[in-house]
Amino acid sequence: MSLPGLPNLLALAALVAATALAPLSVGLLLGVDRRVTAAMQLRAGPPILQPWYDLTKLATKTSLPVDRLAASLLVAHVVLAAGAVALVLAGGDLIAAVLVMGAARVLFILAAGAVESPYAQLGASRELILLLISEPLLLLVAIAYGGVAGSFSAAAVAAAQAPVLTLPTLGLTLGVLLAIALRKSPFDLATSHHAHQELVKGSTTEMAGFWLALAEVGHWYETAFVLVLIALASLAAPLVGIGLVAATYTVAIVADNTLPRATWRSALWIGWGIGGTAAVIALVTGRLFGAGGL
Amino acid sequence: MRGPRALWQAWVRRSRTKSPWIVHFDCGGCNGCDIEILDTLMPRFSAERFGVINVGDPRQGDILLVTGPANLRNAAVLRSVYDQMAEPKAVVAVGSCAAHGGVFRGAPNILGGVGELVPVDVFVPGCPPTPERILEGVIAALPLLAEPRTARQATGGPSPMSIVMLEPREEEVVRVPAS
Amino acid sequence: MTRTVVPFGPQHPVLAEPIQLELTLEDEVVVDAIPGLGYVHRGIEAEAERRPYDEDLPLLERVCGICSVAHAVAYAQAVEVLAGVEIPRRARLLRTFWFELTRVHSHLLWLGxxxxxIGFEALFQSCWRVREDVLDLFTxxxxxxxxxxxxxxxGCRRDIPDTLQPTIRAGLDAVERGLAGIAPFVLGSEAVARRLAGVGVIPRNVALDLGLVGPTARASGVAMDVRRSGYAAHDELPVEPVxxxxxxxxxxxxxxxxxxxESMRLCREALDRLHRLPGPLATRVPPVLHGEAISRVEAPRGELFYYVLADGxxxxxxxxVRTPTFANLAAVxxxxxxxxxxxxxxxxxxxxxxxSCTER
Amino acid sequence: MSRLPDCTTVSPEGLLDAVGALRHDDWRLVTASCVPHRAGWMVLYHFERGERLQHLRIEVPAGGSAPSIGAHYGAAFLVENEMAELQGLPVSGLAIDYRGRLYRDFDGPEGWVHGPRGEAISALEAAGLTRLDACVPVVDGREVRAGTTRVPEPPEPSTNGHGAAGEAGGRP
Structure with missing residues (x-):
C-alpha cells in the first residue's frame, strides 16, 4: 500500500523493510504449520522457529559446486519473486505483479531443469504443470479484484469494499493457491519436507546448501504473494480476511491429514475444478455488485 | 552486550545444531536398524522435535546414519553418498553391524564395520538399537555440526577422530547363561 | 515422445533398503524396468555353511529384521526334520503366537x-503408532x-508363563483398539481406494505363471497359504487363505x-491353548546330522522356503533360502x-x- | 538319513523335457538349489502344486553346464543367475544374463576380502571401487549399467584409514 503522507524516501524504506520481512513471516507460518501437522499426527513437533533454523543452516553450509547457469537463474528467481511482492505492497498493478511472479517461477523451473539429473528435470516439468494450474488462477483472482475495485491497482483494491458473495469464493480460490504454494499437494510435485517421494526432492534434487536456501526463500516469497493477495481482500474487513485464511488453512491441513495427497493429474482437475469455478463466480459477482464496471 | 557479529555467530551455531537433516543409508544390513530409524520419526519418539527431517538427498543432509555391515558393492555407494554431503556433517553408525560387521563379520561379501569407509563420529550399539538409543546417537553428534570439520580441528574442538561410543545400558548387556 | 532413463535407487527414500531399478520412461510412463541387486548381499548362505547348526540360528534370524521369526522357525523346522525329532506342543503353540504377532507387525509396517x-503421512504415523503396541508385546x-x-x-528358548497372560491380552486389546481407530482411513476411505485401485495389476494367470507367493498371489485370486500344510500349531489352528x-x-x-x-485371532487362540498347558519347551537336537530336508513357512510376505543338506x-x-520377495520380484x-x-x-x-531377504 | 521324498533324478539333457511336463501340469516352480558336489554340481528344482512338493535332481559334472529352464518358467532367470554367480554353475541359454554380476563385483572366492582394516581398504580401493564400472550385465544383447547413478569416483589415495575424502567435502 502506498503511504502518501510520508516523504518518498521513508516510504521506500518502509517498502524494502516490508518486502524483506514478508518471507520471514512466512517462515513463522510454516513453523506453526509443522507444529499443527505434528499435533494432528499425535507427535511432538519442532520449535516454531524451525524453518528459520533450517534456512540459516542451509545458507551457512559449505557450498557444493553448482551449475553456474542454474545459480544465476536462482538468484534472478528470488529477485523477481521479491519484486512481485514489493509491487503489490507498493500498491502497484496486480496484473503486472502476477505476471512478474509467473516469470519468477519460470526462472526457477529453468534453474531446476538446467542440471543433468533426471529427477530434477522430471521435477521441473511437473513444476511447470503446477505453474500452469496456479498462474491462470492468479490472473483470474487479479481480474476479479479489478472487477470489485474498478481498477487493477492494489491500492484501489485495498480501499474497495468487496461484495459479500465475492469474498468467500475468492477465498476458496486463494485457499487452493495457498495449498499449492505451501506444496501440500500434489504429492508428486511436492518439494515439501517429505522424503518419501519418487522424485526424491524433485526440482531441488541437485540444489544444496546456500542454493537450496535461495530456492527456499523464493518459495517463501511465492507463499507471501498469495498471503498478500488474501490480505488485500480483507483490508476493508480484517476479521473476515483472517477468518477466511484460518478457514481455508484448516481445510487444507485437515485434508492433508485425512486424505492421501493428490497426484499431478488429479491436482489439475481439483485445482481447476474448485479454484477455477470459484474464481469465475467471484469474477462475475465482483463485476456485477462491485465498485464499478471496468 | 555482544556485538551483532557475535550474535549472528551464536544464531548460526544454534541453527546448525537444531536442524539435523538425516540421510539414512543401508549399507547391507537386515532391515532391523533401518526400520527402527524410521520409527524414531513416529509419534512415540517424535524425532522432529529436535528438528530432524529424513531427507532422501545426500546433498541436503547433515547427519549420515549408516546401518549394516559394509557390503562390498554398497561400499562405493556409501563413500559417494558421504562425499556428496556438504560440511558440516557427521556420521552415526547405527547397530552392531555398522560398528564391526556384527553377526555377519567374516561373511563372504562383507567388509566389516562402516568405519572402514567413512569417518564415524558416533557408534550406537545394539542389534538392533532401540529408537531411543538411535536418537541419543543423533543428539551426541549435534555438537559436531556447529562447525565444519576443518574449523573444528583448527580451534581444537571435537576432532574427526574423536568417537563417541554410547555405553550399553545395564538392561542391554546380554549375559550368556552357562549351559 | 521423449525417452528418459531414470535410475531409481540404489539409495532411494521410498524404500529403506537399496535396490536399483533402471526405469526407462516415455514421457511419464514406464516402458522398461531392469533390477540391479547386490547392495545388501552378505553371503549368508555361504556363511551358514561354516557355522555349527545352533550358531546358524542367530545368523539366519538376521536375514531379515522384520520377519526374523519366520526365518528362525523355517530353519529350525528343517533341522528338526533332519534330526527326526518332534517338538513339544507347547513350543509349537509358542512359535505360532510369535509368528502371527510378527505378521501383525509386518503388515502394519507395510501399511504405513x-x-x-501415496503421500498420506498421517496414515503412516497412525499405523506405526499401533505397531508400537505390537512391539511392546514382543518386549x-x-x-x-x-x-x-x-x-x-x-523348540523355543523362551516361555510365556501363565502369569503374563493378562498383560498380553491387555496388549492385544490395545492393538485391536488401535486397528479399529485406523480402519476408517484404510478400507473406509474412498480417496485411498481410488489412489490404489488399478495400480500394478497382476491377473491370476500371470500370478500363476510367475509363481508368485503370499499376499501378492492371494490378491490375484490364487488360494495358496503354506499354513494349510499344518506346520507349527496350524494343525490344531487351521487357517483359510484370504x-x-x-x-x-x-x-x-x-x-x-x-x-x-486373522492373525490377531490366531494369537488369542494360541494363548488360550497355552494356558495351563504343561510340558517341556524343547526337544534335544543332536549336533551332527545327516540327510536333506525341506521346510516351508508362510512368512508375512509369503512362502519362505529352506533347503538344508547335512553330511555328518x-x-x-x-x-x-528362497525368500518370498525373491519369488515376487518377478511381479514388479x-x-x-x-x-x-x-x-x-x-x-x-x-x-x-x-x-535383505531377497539377497541374503 | 532322510532323503527328499518325491525326488526324481534326471540327466541334464533330459531336464527341459521333465520341467516342461511339470509346467504343463500346472506345477509352480518354487526355486532351485545348487550344491557344489564332487568337483561338479548337484541341482535340485523344487515344484509345488496344491501343498504338494516334487523335486527334480540333476548332477552336472565339472566342465558341464545346466540348461536354463527360462523357456518354461520365465521367472527362473534370477535363481539361475544366482547359481551361476554364487556356486559357479554354468547355465546355458539364460534370457537375462548378469554375467556373474548379480550380487558381487568380484570373481569368485579369491576376490572376497578378508583380513584387517588396512588390507581390506586397499583391496577395495584397488579392486572394488575401480572395478565397479566394469560390472555390466547384458540384457537382450544390450549392456546395462549396474553401477550407481552418480558414478562413484575412486577416492583419493589416503594415508590413514579414513581417506582424504573426509576433508575434501565436495565431489571431485
Whole structure:
C-alpha cells in the first residue's frame, strides 16, 4: 500500500523493510504449520522457529559446486519473486505483479531443469504443470479484484469494499493457491519436507546448501504473494480476511491429514475444478455488485 | 552486550545444531536398524522435535546414519553418498553391524564395520538399537555440526577422530547363561 | 515422445533398503524396468555353511529384521526334520503366537509405508503408532523389540508363563483398539481406494505363471497359504487363505488388512491353548546330522522356503533360502511397464519388498 | 538319513523335457538349489502344486553346464543367475544374463576380502571401487549399467584409514 503522507524516501524504506520481512513471516507460518501437522499426527513437533533454523543452516553450509547457469537463474528467481511482492505492497498493478511472479517461477523451473539429473528435470516439468494450474488462477483472482475495485491497482483494491458473495469464493480460490504454494499437494510435485517421494526432492534434487536456501526463500516469497493477495481482500474487513485464511488453512491441513495427497493429474482437475469455478463466480459477482464496471 | 557479529555467530551455531537433516543409508544390513530409524520419526519418539527431517538427498543432509555391515558393492555407494554431503556433517553408525560387521563379520561379501569407509563420529550399539538409543546417537553428534570439520580441528574442538561410543545400558548387556 | 532413463535407487527414500531399478520412461510412463541387486548381499548362505547348526540360528534370524521369526522357525523346522525329532506342543503353540504377532507387525509396517507412498503421512504415523503396541508385546514376552530370538532348534528358548497372560491380552486389546481407530482411513476411505485401485495389476494367470507367493498371489485370486500344510500349531489352528480377485495394489491392501485380523485371532487362540498347558519347551537336537530336508513357512510376505543338506559334519553342507520377495520380484518387473512414474513407488511397495531377504 | 521324498533324478539333457511336463501340469516352480558336489554340481528344482512338493535332481559334472529352464518358467532367470554367480554353475541359454554380476563385483572366492582394516581398504580401493564400472550385465544383447547413478569416483589415495575424502567435502 502506498503511504502518501510520508516523504518518498521513508516510504521506500518502509517498502524494502516490508518486502524483506514478508518471507520471514512466512517462515513463522510454516513453523506453526509443522507444529499443527505434528499435533494432528499425535507427535511432538519442532520449535516454531524451525524453518528459520533450517534456512540459516542451509545458507551457512559449505557450498557444493553448482551449475553456474542454474545459480544465476536462482538468484534472478528470488529477485523477481521479491519484486512481485514489493509491487503489490507498493500498491502497484496486480496484473503486472502476477505476471512478474509467473516469470519468477519460470526462472526457477529453468534453474531446476538446467542440471543433468533426471529427477530434477522430471521435477521441473511437473513444476511447470503446477505453474500452469496456479498462474491462470492468479490472473483470474487479479481480474476479479479489478472487477470489485474498478481498477487493477492494489491500492484501489485495498480501499474497495468487496461484495459479500465475492469474498468467500475468492477465498476458496486463494485457499487452493495457498495449498499449492505451501506444496501440500500434489504429492508428486511436492518439494515439501517429505522424503518419501519418487522424485526424491524433485526440482531441488541437485540444489544444496546456500542454493537450496535461495530456492527456499523464493518459495517463501511465492507463499507471501498469495498471503498478500488474501490480505488485500480483507483490508476493508480484517476479521473476515483472517477468518477466511484460518478457514481455508484448516481445510487444507485437515485434508492433508485425512486424505492421501493428490497426484499431478488429479491436482489439475481439483485445482481447476474448485479454484477455477470459484474464481469465475467471484469474477462475475465482483463485476456485477462491485465498485464499478471496468 | 555482544556485538551483532557475535550474535549472528551464536544464531548460526544454534541453527546448525537444531536442524539435523538425516540421510539414512543401508549399507547391507537386515532391515532391523533401518526400520527402527524410521520409527524414531513416529509419534512415540517424535524425532522432529529436535528438528530432524529424513531427507532422501545426500546433498541436503547433515547427519549420515549408516546401518549394516559394509557390503562390498554398497561400499562405493556409501563413500559417494558421504562425499556428496556438504560440511558440516557427521556420521552415526547405527547397530552392531555398522560398528564391526556384527553377526555377519567374516561373511563372504562383507567388509566389516562402516568405519572402514567413512569417518564415524558416533557408534550406537545394539542389534538392533532401540529408537531411543538411535536418537541419543543423533543428539551426541549435534555438537559436531556447529562447525565444519576443518574449523573444528583448527580451534581444537571435537576432532574427526574423536568417537563417541554410547555405553550399553545395564538392561542391554546380554549375559550368556552357562549351559 | 521423449525417452528418459531414470535410475531409481540404489539409495532411494521410498524404500529403506537399496535396490536399483533402471526405469526407462516415455514421457511419464514406464516402458522398461531392469533390477540391479547386490547392495545388501552378505553371503549368508555361504556363511551358514561354516557355522555349527545352533550358531546358524542367530545368523539366519538376521536375514531379515522384520520377519526374523519366520526365518528362525523355517530353519529350525528343517533341522528338526533332519534330526527326526518332534517338538513339544507347547513350543509349537509358542512359535505360532510369535509368528502371527510378527505378521501383525509386518503388515502394519507395510501399511504405513504404503500410506507414505501415496503421500498420506498421517496414515503412516497412525499405523506405526499401533505397531508400537505390537512391539511392546514382543518386549514383554521376549525382551527385544524387533529381532526377538525366541526360537531354538527343537523348540523355543523362551516361555510365556501363565502369569503374563493378562498383560498380553491387555496388549492385544490395545492393538485391536488401535486397528479399529485406523480402519476408517484404510478400507473406509474412498480417496485411498481410488489412489490404489488399478495400480500394478497382476491377473491370476500371470500370478500363476510367475509363481508368485503370499499376499501378492492371494490378491490375484490364487488360494495358496503354506499354513494349510499344518506346520507349527496350524494343525490344531487351521487357517483359510484370504483371497481377493482384484490383483491390484488395493486388493493387496485388503488381503493384508484382513490377515491382520486373522492373525490377531490366531494369537488369542494360541494363548488360550497355552494356558495351563504343561510340558517341556524343547526337544534335544543332536549336533551332527545327516540327510536333506525341506521346510516351508508362510512368512508375512509369503512362502519362505529352506533347503538344508547335512553330511555328518557339525555344520550344514548347504543352506538354501528362497525368500518370498525373491519369488515376487518377478511381479514388479511384469507390472511396472505401463505404469505412471507417480505410481512406481505404490506398485513397487505393493508386493511388500524385502531386499535383505531377497539377497541374503 | 532322510532323503527328499518325491525326488526324481534326471540327466541334464533330459531336464527341459521333465520341467516342461511339470509346467504343463500346472506345477509352480518354487526355486532351485545348487550344491557344489564332487568337483561338479548337484541341482535340485523344487515344484509345488496344491501343498504338494516334487523335486527334480540333476548332477552336472565339472566342465558341464545346466540348461536354463527360462523357456518354461520365465521367472527362473534370477535363481539361475544366482547359481551361476554364487556356486559357479554354468547355465546355458539364460534370457537375462548378469554375467556373474548379480550380487558381487568380484570373481569368485579369491576376490572376497578378508583380513584387517588396512588390507581390506586397499583391496577395495584397488579392486572394488575401480572395478565397479566394469560390472555390466547384458540384457537382450544390450549392456546395462549396474553401477550407481552418480558414478562413484575412486577416492583419493589416503594415508590413514579414513581417506582424504573426509576433508575434501565436495565431489571431485
Amino acid at each position: 509405508l504404503a500410506g507414505d507412498a 514383554a514376552t521376549a525382551g527385544n523389540r524387533v529381532i526377538i530370538g525366541v526360537t531354538a532348534l527343537g 483371497v481377493e480377485t482384484g490383483g491390484d495394489a488395493l486388493a493387496r491392501t485388503v488381503v493384508r488388512w484382513r490377515e491382520i485380523g 559334519e557339525p555344520h550344514p553342507t548347504r543352506v538354501r 518387473l511384469s507390472m511396472l511397464p505401463g505404469t505412471q512414474m507417480a505410481n512406481v513407488p505404490v506398485a513397487l511397495l505393493s508386493i511388500d519388498p524385502c531386499l
